[in-house]
Amino acid sequence: MIQLKPGKYRRRILFLWRGFGIGLALLIFYIAAVNYNFFWLFGGMPDLKALENPKSEIASELISQDGKSLGKYLIENRSPVEISEISPNLINALVATEDTRFISHSGIDPRSLLRVAKGILTGNSSSGGGSTLTQQVAKNLFNTRSEEFEGTLSKIPGVRIVIAKTKEWILSIILERKYTKQEIMQMYLNTVSFGNNAFGIKVAAKTYFNKDVSELDIPESALLVGMLQNPTIYNPVRFPQNALNRRNTVLAQMRKYDDITEDDFNVLSAKPLGLEFAMETHANGPAPYFWESMRGYLKAWVKMYNEENGTDLNLYTSGLRIYTTIDSRMQEYMEEALTRHMQAQQKTFNEHWKGRNPWIDEDGKEIPGFINTAVRRLPYFNVLKNKLGEEEAWKVMNKPYKMKVFSWDGEKEMTMSPIDSIKYYKRFLRAGMMAMDPRNGHVKAWVGGINFKYFQYDHVKQGKRQPGSTFKPFVYTAGLDKNFITPCEKIMDSPVTFQAGIDDVNEDYTPKNSNGVYSEQPLSLRQALGKSVNSVTANIMKMVKANTVVDYAHKLGITSELPATPALCLGTGDVSVYEMVSAYSSFANGGYKVMPMTILRIEDRHGKLLAEFHEQQSQELSENMAYNMLYLMRGAVEDPGGTAGRLRQYGVTDGNEIAAKTGTSQNHSDGWFMGMTHNLVAGVWVGGEDRSIHYRSLALGQGGRVAMPAWGAFMQKVYNDQTLIQYRKGPFPRPEGYTGECATDSTQVSEDVYTPPAKSDDEGVLF
Numbered sequence: 126m127i128q129l130k131p132g133k134y135r136r137r138i139l140f141l142w143r144g145f146g147i148g149l150a151l152l153i154f155y156i157a158a159v160n161y162n163f164f165w166l167f168g169g170m171p172d173l174k175a176l177e178n179p180k181s182e183i184a185s186e187l188i189s190q191d192g193k194s195l196g197k198y199l200i201e202n203r204s205p206v207e208i209s210e211i212s213p214n215l216i217n218a219l220v221a222t223e224d225t226r227f228i229s230h231s232g233i234d235p236r237s238l239l240r241v242a243k244g245i246l247t248g249n250s251s252s253g254g255g256s257t258l259t260q261q262v263a264k265n266l267f268n269t270r271s272e273e274f275e276g277t278l279s280k281i282p283g284v285r286i287v288i289a290k291t292k293e294w295i296l297s298i299i300l301e302r303k304y305t306k307q308e309i310m311q312m313y314l315n316t317v318s319f320g321n322n323a324f325g326i327k328v329a330a331k332t333y334f335n336k337d338v339s340e341l342d343i344p345e346s347a348l349l350v351g352m353l354q355n356p357t358i359y360n361p362v363r364f365p366q367n368a369l370n371r372r373n374t375v376l377a378q379m380r381k382y383d384d385i386t387e388d389d390f391n392v393l394s395a396k397p398l399g400l401e402f403a404m405e406t407h408a409n410g411p412a413p414y415f416w417e418s419m420r421g422y423l424k425a426w427v428k429m430y431n432e433e434n435g436t437d438l439n440l441y442t443s444g445l446r447i448y449t450t451i452d453s454r455m456q457e458y459m460e461e462a463l464t465r466h467m468q469a470q471q472k473t474f475n476e477h478w479k480g481r482n483p484w485i486d487e488d489g490k491e492i493p494g495f496i497n498t499a500v501r502r503l504p505y506f507n508v509l510k511n512k513l514g515e516e517e518a519w520k521v522m523n524k525p526y527k528m529k530v531f532s533w534d535g536e537k538e539m540t541m542s543p544i545d546s547i548k549y550y551k552r553f554l555r556a557g558m559m560a561m562d563p564r565n566g567h568v569k570a571w572v573g574g575i576n577f578k579y580f581q582y583d584h585v586k587q588g589k590r591q592p593g594s595t596f597k598p599f600v601y602t603a604g605l606d607k608n609f610i611t612p613c614e615k616i617m618d619s620p621v622t623f624q625a626g627i628d629d630v631n632e633d634y635t636p637k638n639s640n641g642v643y644s645e646q647p648l649s650l651r652q653a654l655g656k657s658v659n660s661v662t663a664n665i666m667k668m669v670k671a672n673t674v675v676d677y678a679h680k681l682g683i684t685s686e687l688p689a690t691p692a693l694c695l696g697t698g699d700v701s702v703y704e705m706v707s708a709y710s711s712f713a714n715g716g717y718k719v720m721p722m723t724i725l726r727i728e729d730r731h732g733k734l735l736a737e738f739h740e741q742q743s744q745e746l747s748e749n750m751a752y753n754m755l756y757l758m759r760g761a762v763e764d765p766g767g768t769a770g771r772l773r774q775y776g777v778t779d780g781n782e783i784a785a786k787t788g789t790s791q792n793h794s795d796g797w798f799m800g801m802t803h804n805l806v807a808g809v810w811v812g813g814e815d816r817s818i819h820y821r822s823l824a825l826g827q828g829g830r831v832a833m834p835a836w837g838a839f840m841q842k843v844y845n846d847q848t849l850i851q852y853r854k855g856p857f858p859r860p861e862g863y864t865g866e867c868a869t870d871s872t873q874v875s876e877d878v879y880t881p882p883a884k885s886d887d888e889g890v891l892f
Contacts, residue, residue, distance in 0.1 A: 182199075182200055182201045182203060182324075182441075182442040183203050183204065183205060183442065183443065183444030183730055184197035184198060184199030184200075184201070184202055184203055184204060184441070184442075184444065185197065185198045185199070185423075185440050185441065185443060185444060185445035185446070185447060186198075186204070186444075186445070186446055186447065187412075187415075187416055187419060187447050187449060188446060188447060188448050188449060189411075189449060189451045189452060189453040189456070190448070190449065190450055190451060190452055190567070190725065191452055191453050191454065193411070193453035194410075195410065195411055195412045195415065195416060195449065195451060195453070195456075196410045196411070196412065196413065196416040198420060198423070198440045198441050199322075199441055199442075200441045200442060201318075201322065201324040201442075202322045202323055202324055202328050202332075203315070203316075203324035203325045203328060204325060204327045204328055205315045205325065205327070205444070205730070206311075206314070206315060206325065206326060206327040206338055207311065208307045208308070208310060208311040208314075210337075210338060210339050211311075211314060211326060211338050211339065212338060212339055212340065212341040212342075212346060214341055214342060214343045214345075214346040215314075215326065215338070215341050215346035215349065215350065216310070217346075217379060217384040218343070218346045218347045218349075218350040218375050218378075218379055218384070219258075219310070219314070219350050219353075220382075221375070221378040221379045221381065221382045221384055222350050222351070222353075222374075222375045222378045222379075223258060223261075223350070223353065224257050224258040225382065227257065227258050227259075227306065227310070228306060230257060230259075233257065233260070233294050233297055233298065256293070257297065258309065258310060258313050259297040259300055259301055259309050259313075260293045260294065260296075260297045261313060261317070262297075262300060262309055262312045262313045262316065263293045263296035263297050263300060264293050265312075265313070265316035265317060266312065266316060314326040315327075317353055318356055319332070319333070319349060319352050319353075319356055320352065320356030320357060320360050321360070321362065321402075321404050322404065323404075326338050326349065329349050329352075330345075330349070332402065332403065332404060333345075333348070333349065333361065333400055333401070333402055334399070334400065334401050335401040335403060336401075343376070343379070343385065343389070343393055344372060344376070344393045344396050344399070345399065347372045347373075347375035347376050347379065347393075348361060348368060348371075348372040348375075348398060350375050351368065351371035351372045351374065351375045352368070352371070354371070359371045361398050361400055361402075362400070362402055365398060368398060369397075369398060372394075372398070373394040376390055376393055376394050377390065377394075411453060411456055411457065411460070412451055412456050412570075412571060412572075413577035414571060414572060414573025414574060414577060414583045414585060415449075415451060415456075415568075415571035415573070415723075417573075417577070417581070417583065418571070418573070418583055418585070418586055418587070419447075419449070419723060419724070420440075422723075422724075423440055423445075423447065423724075424440055426727070426736070427439065427440050427443075427445075430735065430736070438729075438735075443729065443730065444729070444730030445727055445728070445729060445730070445735070446727070446728045446729075446730070446732070447724060447727050448724070448725045448726050448727070448728070449723055449724055449725065450562075450567035450568050450569065450722055450723055450724070450725060451568065451569060451570065451571065451723070452569045452570065452849075454846055454848065454849060455560060455569045455570040455843060455849070455852075456569075456570045456571070456572075458570070458839055458842035458843055458846070459558055459560060459570040459571075459572050459807075459839050460572050461838075461842065462835050462836075462838035462839040462841075462842060463556055463558050463572050463575075463809075463835045463839070464575070465838065466556075466834050466835040466838060467533075467554060467556050467575050467811070467835075468533045470554055470811065470831055471533055471553065471554055472533075473825065474552075474554055474820065475552070477820060477821070477825060478552070482495070482548075483551075483552060483813065483818045483819070484551065484815065484817045484818050485817060485821075486817065487792065489821060492817055495817070496544060496547055496548055496551070499547055499551070500522060500543075500544060500547060505543075506518060506522060509521055509522070521543070522542065522543045522544050523542050523543075523544055524542055524543075525540050525541055525542045525545070526540065526541075526542075527539070527540050528540075528541065528546065530546065530549060530550075530579075531550075531553075531576050531578070531579035531580070550579070550580075550814075551813075551814060551815070551818060552818075553575065553580070553814070554575075554811060554812065554813060554831075555574060555575060555580060555582075555584055555588075555811070555812060555813065555814055556572075556574065556575055556584060556809065556810065556811045556812075556832075556835070557572065557573050557574065557583070557584025557585045557588060557701075557702045557809070557810045558570075558571075558572045558585070558702065558807065558808065558809045558810075558835060558836075558839070559571050559572070559585045559702050559703060559706050559807065559808055560706070560805055560806065560807035560839070561706050561707070561710055561721055561805070561806050561807070562804060562805060562806075563709075563710035563711075563713035563714040563719065563801070563804070563805070563806050564714060564719075564804065565719065565722065565740045566707075566710070566719035566720050566721050566722040566740045566741070566742070567722050567740075568721050568722065568723050569805070570807075570839075571585055572585070573585040573586070573587070573588075584702065584810060585701065585702045585703050586701050586702070586703040587701070588701060588702075588810075589685060589699040589700055589701045590699055590700075590790065590794070590795045590810060590812060590816075591696050591697055591698070591699055591700075591790035591791065591794070591795055592696040592698075592700050592705060592788050592790070592795070592797055593695065593696040593788030593789045593790040593795060593797055593828065594657045594659075594662075594695065594696060594786065594787060594788040594789065594797075594828075595696060595705060595786045595787070595788030595797045595798075595799045595808075595828070596678070596693070596694075596695070596696030596698070596700075596788070597654060597657065597662045597694065597695075597696070597786065598654070598709070598712070598754055598757075598758060598786060599674055599677050599678040599681065599683075599708070600662050600665050600666050600669070600674050600694050601650065601654060601662070601665060601754065601757060602677050602681070602746065602750070602754055603665075603669045603673045603674045603676075603677040604665040604668060604669050605750060605753055605754075606677070606746065606750050607669055607673065609665065609668040609669050610650065610665060610668070612650060612651075612753045612756065612757070612865040612867060613649065613650075613865075613867035614649070614650060615647035615648060615649050615650075616647065616648060616650070616653060616661045616664050616665070617645065617646070617647050617648075617660075617661075617664070618638075618643050618644045618645065618646055618647075618648050618653070618658050618660050618661060619643050619645050619660060620635050620637075620643060620660060621635065621636065621660055621663040621664045621667055622634065622635045623635070623663075623667060623691040628667065628691055629670075629671060629689070629690060629691065630690065630691055634691055634692065635663075636659045636660065636662075636663040636691075636692070636694065636695055637659060638658060638659045638660055639657070639659065639789075639823060640823075643660060648661055649867055650757050651756065651757045651759075651760035651764065651867065652760060652764065654757045654758060654760060654761070654786070655757075655758075655759075655760025655761040655762075655763075655764050655766070655767040655768065656760075656761075656766050656767065656768060657761075657768050657786075657787065659694075659695060662694045662695065663691070663694050663695075665694070666691055666693070666694035667691070671688075671689040671690055671691055671693050671694075672689045674689075674693060674694070675687045675689050675693070678708065680718065680745045681708040681711040681718055681745055681746075682704060682707035682708030682709075682710070682711055682718055683700055683704050683705075683707075683708050684704055685698065685699060685700050685701070685704060686698070687700075696788060696790065702808045702809070702810050703721065705797075705799060705808045706721070706799075706806050706807065706808040707719075707720070707721050709799050709801055709806050709808065710801075710806045711745055711746065711751065712746075712751050712754045712755055712758075712784065712801060713751075713755065713784070713801045713802070713803065713806050713857070714742075714751070715748045715751050715752075715858065715860075716744055716745060716746030716747055716748050716750060716751035717742045717743065717744050717745070718742065718743050718744075718745045719740060719741070719742045720740070720741040720742075722738065722740055722741075724738050725737070725738060726738065748860045749860050749863060749865065752857065752859065752860050752863055752865065753865050754784070755782075755784040755801065755857050756784075756865055756866060757784075758784035758785055758786055758801070759782060759783065759784045759785075761784075761785045761786060761787065762778060762783045762784070762785050763778075768785075768786075768787040768828075768829050769783070769785040769786075769787055769798070769800070769829065769833060771829065771833065771834075771837070772785070772800075772833070772836075772837050774837070775837035775838065775840065775841045776841060776844070777837060777840045777841055777844060777854075779854075780854045780855075781802060781854035781855065781856075782802065782803065782855070782856045782857050783800055783801065783802055784800075784801045784857070785798070785799060785800045785801065785833075786798075786799045787827065787828040787829045787832070787833060788828045789823065789826060789827045789828045790812075792816075792819055793819045793820050793821075793822070793823055793825075793826025793827065794812055794813065794816040794817075794818075794819040794826075795810060795811075795812040795816075795828075796810070796811045796812060796826060796827060796828040796830070796831030796832040797809065797810050797811075797828045797832055798828050798829070798832035798833040798835075798836050800833075800836045800840070802840075802852075802854070802855075802857075803855050803856060803857045803858060804851065804852050804853075804855070805840075805843070805852055807836055807839065807840070809832040809833070809835050809836050810832065811828075811831040811832045811835075812831075
């Protein structure tokens with residue numbers, strides 16, 4: 126039998142088939158080699174566990190008790206959103222522009238790849254990209270182009286990209302098998318960057334339009350989808366025309382695929398961008414000082430939790446949901462009240478010091494070299510000095526340049542030197558204010574300063590200053606609880622001297638009244654505390670001794686070290702607003718010390734409870750003794766001549782009981798006000814950055830003027846909010862059978878009342 130040789134065409138077909146087979150085998154081998162990282166040439170792939178539980182960096186969020194965001198801890202500002210919450214307008218714009226065959230392909234779109242290949246061969250760079258949404262999800266979620274997944278061949282230019290693309294193809298196919306199209310699109314929209322530290326569509330909608338993602342209209346959706354091609358070039362803030370052109374390109378794609386009509390396109394493409402841009406940062410968000418204070422605590426908690434549970438949580442990337450005790454409404458009211466008050470105080474302060482520098486010594490003279498001393502304390506100056514030498518460092522500090530500075534009229538651009546800026550900022554008064562529910566310790570509002578962007582030092586917990594006469598209640602408490610005095614006892618308003626060698630002083634010490642005048646009249650405790658008469662407090666201190674007063678202050682909530690000296694009766698020991706609010710809450714809580722509580726619970730990104738926190742209380746005073754102190758401190762508000770009588774003008778006293786204390790430290794450096802109701806305790810401090818910066822007169826610098834109005838305005842706002850029912854006005858709970866009220870206090874016998882001059886309606890200045 127004769128065997129015929131294959132014909133010419135048959136040989137070519139066989140050759141092609143062999144070539145195809147070899148090519149297919151090589152392709153399969155190549156994909157397998159990449160997938161399994163043969164000989165460590167290609168770099169690793171994300172493991173199966175990572176594929177089943179893809180991670181992305183999600184910011185942890187601080188949430189108020191009433192469900193409002195108080196800020197985020199983040200590297201990338203990202204908050205996930207469900208696909209059902211996303212506007213259909215955005216879905217249509219995305220599919221029409223980025224992946225028109227998203228529904229039909231299986232992770233890789235051959236038609237798109239052929240289009241790209243044709244574009245490369247013909248030099249047509251506008252032919253578009255070949256990556257599907259699924260491939261982009263793979264790249265974003267697993268960061269396939271990072272050094273972590275690089276092998277030996279990845280060092281070769283060009284080869285690195287091919288290998289990375291191959292990994293993305295493999296991952297895309299796996300993702301398509303494991304997830305629905307809706308889930309993949311949700312992953313995509315939650316991982317992409319929109320520039321300006323806005324990651325994910327939810328944050329982008331808030332950043333650029335101040336909208337929820339469900340509220341985006343067609344042109345807004347088109348703008349955001351258009352940015353995906355290049356968030357820098359199409360940044361609508363920096364390059365509005367580029368962004369507008371790109372948005373209209375997306376609208377044209379939507380018209381092409383019948384998502385909008387021709388008429389719709391003509392109308393929508395003529396619209397302006399309509400931005401409401403605001404980058405989400407803790408500096409311009411609510412409660413920034415609280416946010417910063419909690420950051421250190423939460424980092425420590427995360428570290429402890431990881432050690433105890435073998436986990437790898439990260440405050441900035443794990444998407445924790447941290448539920449706090451802060452009430453967003455009360456936080457807003459406190460910020461508004463303190464801002465308005467401090468704006469007015471600064472105006473008064475500037476007028477008071479017009480033409481002069483406010484840093485003065487005990488004799489009222491300007492402190493020489495004050496600014497130079499402040500400069501020498503700066504780390505920046507010392508870095509300059511070590512690098513350039515002292516002479517050159519001073520030249521740098523004196524060189525003017527343009528800078529943005531804080532002002533009560535808004536941020537301003539000015540030309541000044543660093544030294545000039547120090548002089549400028551030293552003139553600003555600072556403040557701290559906090560409110561807490563005494564019944565459970567929940568901190569409801571926290572304002573640590575006048576502007577977090579420019580003044581980041583927290584005057585609620587971080588800053589400590591002399592409390593002046595707001596410390597007196599601890600002296601009275603010690604005297605009453607140790608039975609040295611009784612609630613209805615009267616004490617003479619006359620000089621009291623602590624003697625050297627007898628009363629723990631090196632030389633004789635006689636505390637003075639705020640105006641240097643003594644009535645030489647017997648005053649009830651309520652009268653003396655309400656008018657803040659120093660001599661009566663000194664008399665009680667002499668009875669009970671300083672060590673006893675220190676013990677009582679500490680057991681009620683003061684944690685700072687206190688000087689056990691007679692001068693402590695007028696508040697010489699530095700304390701924080703945080704401590705004072707905590708300690709005063711013991712009076713309003715029936716003698717139970719309750720620790721300030723800021724965090725209620727912490728959940729992971731999926732809502733799993735990781736930790737729950739509970740109040741901590743311990744009874745330190747009897748209920749009757751605590752009520753005694755409330756009764757005495759009500760005199761400052763209710764009785765003639767009381768230092769807090771001005772609260773009536775805020776409408777907060779009608780139908781209400783308020784126990785209060787004003788305080789002013791030496792030379793009027795620190796103004797304080799502590800106010801208590803049956804359901805809220807709040808404290809305010811106002812002063813300069815340095816103790817040498819203050820008003821020159823008690824009439825202007827006393828706590829009843831520089832601090833108390835902020836408390837009154839805050840409480841007025843709280844009472845005007847009908848949604849804050851749990852903080853309504855009312856009396857303090859009266860212990861059963863309580864008989865501590867005194868007839869003299871209620872009738873106010875005129876001959877027993879010492880009324881200081883009107884200009885000194887505050888109290889205990891240290892001398």
